[in-house]
Amino acid sequence: MSESNPSLRERHRTRTLTEIHQAALELVGECGYGDTAVDAIAERAGVSRRTFFNYYPSKEAAVLGTTEPRISDAARERFLDPATGDEFARTVRLFMDVLRDATGPPELTARRHELVENNPELKRRVGMHITTVESLVVSMVVEHSAHGTTPRSEETSHAFVLLAGAVIKFAFRTNTHLATTLDDDAVQLALDHAIGVFRTALKEIS
Template structure:
């Protein structure tokens, strides 16, 4: 008699297959080079078919880096408000959404591969751009709920205003991520970002 796997079991199998494909892809790229890490070689190493590979990743670059489509948590985006430090809020949301795209993959290995292969770095930045677009949409919604922001700023539309806010919000994130004591394995917390945000505001006042 045929048995149907429970939803929980199916999800575990999907996670296991995703992980096997990512580990195979990253290991092949690291040990043999990105050119040798073909879809066929990755699938074979993971014990699945090439057809199955494309059920999990759109390209070998995504598999090597372990990239997923970024996700915006509605509960987190709902906390955005123009009534307080929107830059700090957007910075934290940007970190969370970007992290959803890379998950818990090995940060040291990912960094090594990104530095070694420009094609991987380009693909990584495409996902970061997707994360920024999601946060930008959330900022537009936050601005629409504040009378002082709803019309945009300095003659620019709310969409352009939100885009600039997100671009500015990425500055403290990049600054902190490039600090000597930054540990990519633990990521960025509000406490990590607070000094960088404070420095940003200080410089903004001095330069204005």
């Protein structure tokens, strides 16, 4: 998630990312994915080719609205704060925060989903993007574990994060409206419910 009070620079960055992403979606809808060029996207968005590449590394990224995953200060603080939940719940939220920060706005989700379903290359790119998010979250969990009272191995931390990703996938599949909502409370409520379901399931097989 973005910080609650983003700076003017951050707001400008978010607005430009969205404008380029929206232009890419419009052009792909009009011309098809293969016939849409970076220059055309930049022109539609009202930016230079150089500015385009300052915001997105490729046409695929602009169409998907994906940026390089990062852990914001707000996401880091929430993950490190024991008052926000136990470590697994905080890991789920960290994964969600990083994923949403590195993905286009929720209101354009339906259009992105339609393009991905009709283009195998974009589907592959989405998978690569999620894997990159996973790796970043794993590194944070490993770092945090190393300073804890019961450090875990990198392998176990990776499994921990993959399970967190499964919780998110379950929450969004059972609450399809979440993909397009800006209501953070609704997202958190669904994640909390999904975590509870997984805890119950894991008890049954342990």
